Amino acid sequence: MTRLLQITLFLLTIMLVFINVNAFRGDATFYYTGLGACGSINKNSELVFALPAKNFDPSPGGNPNKNKNCGRRAKVKFGNKSVIVRCVDRCAGCKPGDIDLSPAAFDKLADRKRGRILVTWEFI
Template identity: 35%
Template sequence: MHANVLFLFTLFFSVFSVFASPVPTGETQDIEKRLTRSGRGTYFHVGLGNCGKWNKDSDAIVAIPKSLYDKNGGSNCDQWVKIKDNKTGKVAYGKTRDSCPSCKSGDLDMSPSLFKKFASLDKGVVNVSWNFMHKGFKP
């Protein structure tokens, strides 16, 4: 009887330990691309971004929240983001090339040409949802 109880306890503890283990960094990045974030979509004039590459305002560029950029160690550089205007349903894609210090966790800063796919620059802010596409994706 005690052997059965001990066996069940050991089995339960082993299974629980597996589920309680931290997620390795590579898997965190895989999970990140499946998350859909929502927040303010704004625009900025691009140049040399945190990813170390120069861009022009006519490029489809995004700056992700600095907290997310730092959390992922810049690993999202050159990764495409799918952006949806929550009001109109319009969808566009932007390449991650910078971080946005003033963005909250669901916000996204876009190059002027990318922002114009959703609204005029005069509007300044749109309500968006966005998520990372898989590495290697190109629109």
């Protein structure tokens, strides 16, 4: 019985690791939008985000306007709240896992007075 329990716990642990393999965890801040690295002009009222430079830059070809991450959608979660956002920019000051949200997107998760919140997010 003990051996069966050990195997079950091991398999469950492996499953949990693979379920969240595409999820990121980091700080979310907000920024005032405008002309983004993807080449579009965005408004603060749009649900958009800037991807950390280390995630954004490796796109082939070097042209940020043709970056494969431009337009990708992500689901950002904070507590029991979530928001779906679209990638439109590059965040030079973000560490891997961090995300920079438009004011409208940040407002869906928390009061802007907080300035920085710990979130999980993943591409969808």
